[in-house]
Amino acid sequence: MAPSDTTTGHPPEPVPERPGPAELCDGSAAADPAELAGRLRAVIQHLLPVLRGHSTHRDLTPSRTAALATLDAHGPLRVSKLAARMNIALSTTSRMVDLLDDRGWIARRTDPVDQRASLISLNDAGRALLRAVRRETTGLLAERIGRLPPDRQHLLHAALPALEELVDDAG
DSSP states (O other), X not given: OOOOOTTTSSOOOOOOSSOOHHHHHSSSSOOOHHHHHHHHHHHHHHHHHHHHHTXXXXXXXXXXXXXXXXXXXXXXXXXXXXXXXXXXXXXXXXXXXXXXXXXTOEEEEEOSSOTTSEEEEEOHHHHHHHHHHHHHHHHHHHHHHHTSOHXXXXXXXXXXXXXXXXXXXXX
8 A cells, every 4th residue: 555645645646757748838837948958958969869870871970961951951052151050160161061072962063153162052862862861860760759658749749849949049
């Protein structure tokens, strides 16, 4: 028999180790943004390597994937604009662009506005690679989400608009 609360005679309610999503989403109490930020950062930090670790494309590092994704979303771009969008040094971006070019994933063409500069864009091979990686990681994530109980899946679905807003605010 479970021990009783001495004031009510009822069994004590279990104390969760950390706040559950229902406490954060039901409007009864505002969540602490710093706590949410820390937990979200930690989850992302642990989830991304899980997704990357299952990739069959071993020569496609996270930074190379980010460059391809940036070019897919915003290209064609000058190397300097790619560096700015990725928030990395121009020299690092130049080396990465050379590597992406060597692998056959991008195309370079002269910038019509400034003949001295080049515009970088994904080529068909780069687009196909990015689609394959996205399909692979989406499948892995879908499999993991599918193992969650339906109420957790619903909460994850309900959180997506807020997460998408965070991304929109960053861009």
